[in-house]
Amino acid sequence: MKKYEKQILISVDPGYDGTKVTVNGERFDFPKETVKKVGNEYEQLDTLDGIYELEMNGETYLCGPNIKVLVDENSDFHKRLGKSAEQDSNYSYFATKEFAANCMTAISMALIKAADKGICSSKKVKDAYSLDVDSDNLYIVVELPHEAMERMAASVVNELVGTHKLHLKADVVDGNKDYNVSFEIGENKLLVMSQVIAALVGYMTDEEGNEIDALQDLYPTLVIDGGYYTVGDFSISKTQAILNAASKTDFGMLAIHERTAARINDELGTKYQGYDMDHLFEEEEGIVVIPKTVSKSGKNESVDVTTILEEETEKLFAEYLDYLEQKHNYFTKLKQILFAGGTGKIYYELFKKHLKDYPNLKSVQLVTYELDETTVTPREAISAGGYKLLANKVIGR
Amino acid sequence: MTHKLTFTTRDILLQNFFLMEDKALPISYLVELAVTNYALTGKYLSVATVTTEEPENYLTKKAVYFKKDGIASRYLDAQKKQGKAYNAVIKLILEQSLTIGRENRMLSKAEYLAHRQKINAYLLNDGEKPSLGLYDYAHNRNVEEGRPADVDVKRENPVERKSVTTKTMDISSEPKKTSQKPKKSGKADLSFADNFVFGNIE
Numbered sequence: 346m347k348k349y350e351k352q353i354l355i356s357v358d359p360g361y362d363g364t365k366v367t368v369n370g371e372r373f374d375f376p377k378e379t380v381k382k383v384g385n386e387y388e389q390l391d392t393l394d395g396i397y398e399l400e401m402n403g404e405t406y407l408c409g410p411n412i413k414v415l416v417d418e419n420s421d422f423h424k425r426l427g428k429s430a431e432q433d434s435n436y437s438y439f440a441t442k443e444f445a446a447n448c449m450t451a452i453s454m455a456l457i458k459a460a461d462k463g464i465c466s467s468k469k470v471k472d473a474y475s476l477d478v479d480s481d482n483l484y485i486v487v488e489l490p491h492e493a494m495e496r497m498a499a500s501v502v503n504e505l506v507g508t509h510k511l512h513l514k515a516d517v518v519d520g521n522k523d524y525n526v527s528f529e530i531g532e533n534k535l536l537v538m539s540q541v542i543a544a545l546v547g548y549m550t551d552e553e554g555n556e557i558d559a560l561q562d563l564y565p566t567l568v569i570d571g572g573y574y575t576v577g578d579f580s581i582s583k584t585q586a587i588l589n590a591a592s593k594t595d596f597g598m599l600a601i602h603e604r605t606a607a608r609i610n611d612e613l614g615t616k617y618q619g620y621d622m623d624h625l626f627e628e629e630e631g632i633v634v635i636p637k638t639v640s641k642s643g644k645n646e647s648v649d650v651t652t653i654l655e656e657e658t659e660k661l662f663a664e665y666l667d668y669l670e671q672k673h674n675y676f677t678k679l680k681q682i683l684f685a686g687g688t689g690k691i692y693y694e695l696f697k698k699h700l701k702d703y704p705n706l707k708s709v710q711l712v713t714y715e716l717d718e719t720t721v722t723p724r725e726a727i728s729a730g731g732y733k734l735l736a737n738k739v740i741g742r
Numbered sequence: 743m744t745h746k747l748t749f750t751t752r753d754i755l756l757q758n759f760f761l762m763e764d765k766a767l768p769i770s771y772l773v774e775l776a777v778t779n780y781a782l783t784g785k786y787l788s789v790a791t792v793t794t795e796e797p798e799n800y801l802t803k804k805a806v807y808f809k810k811d812g813i814a815s816r817y818l819d820a821q822k823k824q825g826k827a828y829n830a831v832i833k834l835i836l837e838q839s840l841t842i843g844r845e846n847r848m849l850s851k852a853e854y855l856a857h858r859q860k861i862n863a864y865l866l867n868d869g870e871k872p873s874l875g876l877y878d879y880a881h882n883r884n885v886e887e888g889r890p891a892d893v894d895v896k897r898e899n900p901v902e903r904k905s906v907t908t909k910t911m912d913i914s915s916e917p918k919k920t921s922q923k924p925k926k927s928g929k930a931d932l933s934f935a936d937n938f939v940f941g942n943i944e
């Protein structure tokens with residue numbers, strides 16, 4: 346983690362596949378899923394491993410690395426999360442209390458990590474650690490899908506600007522602890538920026554926002570940020586004009602997951618939703634167990650559905666490539682394509698199979714670079730890019 | 743028609759030029775192929791570029807690659823041993839049309855595309871290492887187009903290419919370690935991003 350004079354720079358990428366955070370160059374992430382605790386769903390929540398509890402404005406929210414397990418085990422949570430997925434479809438998620446709670450958890454965790462590195466101080470008062478944050482030197486940037494900027498950026502600012510007094514129970518540094526985190530986010534200390542633009546900024550600047558020669562004059566360059574829900578794209582010309590910037594929800598991983606869930610349901614008689622696919626393929630390794638009551642053999646049957654996911658991914662990518670080709674004149678004017686984001690990495694691999702169709706392209710790159718002595722993955726590239734924009738504006742000015 | 747010969751007495755990979763047959767295909771891609779082909783096969787020796795001024799004032803640049811164990815290379819070696827100047831020998835070869843034969847020839851667009859396809863497949867670990875020399879491509883093209891395999895294919899309608907870029911194909915998912923050095927002192931001008939940022943930092 347970089348130590349500047351006093352400044353703490355925090356970048357939050359509230360992606361649908363997880364909230365990615367960069368604090369003074371150091372990166373971490375945790376699931377986006379956040380649910381309000383409305384009753385005593387789990388009386389002994391303290392004992393649940395990997396569940397964080399945030400108290401904010403008199404309400405309690407649950408999130409953390411094991412939130413998906415908790416949601417899977419609790420039908421009420423599952424139902425509420427399904428409702429949240431509906432809000433995703435029009436970006437109204439960014440105006441919800443759940444989004445604000447997730448964002449505040451991200452900022453609190455970043456400050457706790459900064460305190461652990463001596464960048465701000467903390468002291469133990471009774472059973473909780475209390476953080477002393479210099480709000481004058483606290484700078485925040487939040488990255489939103491490109492299409493959501495116009496409608497939701499002001500809403501995010503309204504939600505985050507102000508004084509916050511939070512209580513967080515979480516395992517951030519050395520086990521589960523209680524933290525009291527108070528800070529103020531000033532209106533002139535907060536930026537909201539487009540995710541796909543952040544991907545490019547990260548690629549073309551160093552750790553402190555200095556210009557580097559990453560684009561190597563390969564203009565026009567097409568930049569693609571593939572996230573879980575949205576996929577953004579634009580081209581940048583030699584004059585650094587941004588052209589045709591847009592983000593589409595039709596080509597994100599969620600769209601692939603929805604199609605995959607529909608096919609699995611068709612073939613196996615299951616009742617999966619798109620948002621269940623992440624858990625199915627991450628935790629269950631793509632194995633669906635059909636109960637003996639409906640299986641043909643009369644026994645429990647395990648069916649590997651990874652092929653369905655692969656096929657649906659390739660199909661959707663073909664549609665996306667068609668969209669890109671039409672939008673960018675079959676890439677005839679392009680010199681370079683950059684892929685960022687988790688879904689961007691998958692699309693990068695698929696695009697390589699089509700390279701022979703575009704011999705005019707000089708370079709096809711996955712956006713990944715070194716930051717804070719570690720490698721920024723394509724999935725982290727948005728958060729890291731936003732952080733670099735902050736560094737460009739704040740450090741050494 | 744005027745011919746101007748520029749010799750490349752050492753192999754500076756990014757300074758080689760190949761014949762252009764199609765305006766839609768920038769010469770830089772042919773340079774890339776030349777470099778990649780040379781790097782992968784090591785079978786060709788870049789000896790010269792030929793600039794031809796066409797009646798329409800077009801300029802055609804051609805790179806001359808001698809196959810290392812070909813007739814022209816052997817002739818060149820023999821002449822050098824007799825004390826003849828390198829440049830003079832190459833010029834003699836070209837003027838006497840000993841070169842640009844099937845062993846010492848230039849890439850056509852079709853050959854370039856075919857070779858590039860193989861290189862891409864190889865780079866993506868999805869194909870065999872391209873080991874065919876230029877002769878093989880000429881041979882294959884002749885066969886495909888119904889000519890005897892050993893007939894040299896004449897160029898038709900060469901077009902001008904006045905400048906080249908010297909980038910090599912870059913397909914990478916590796917972190918950009920070397921590119922993180924500042925290009926200029928001071929902060930990058932990121933004003934292009936301002937239209938896509940909400941809020942101000944003070």
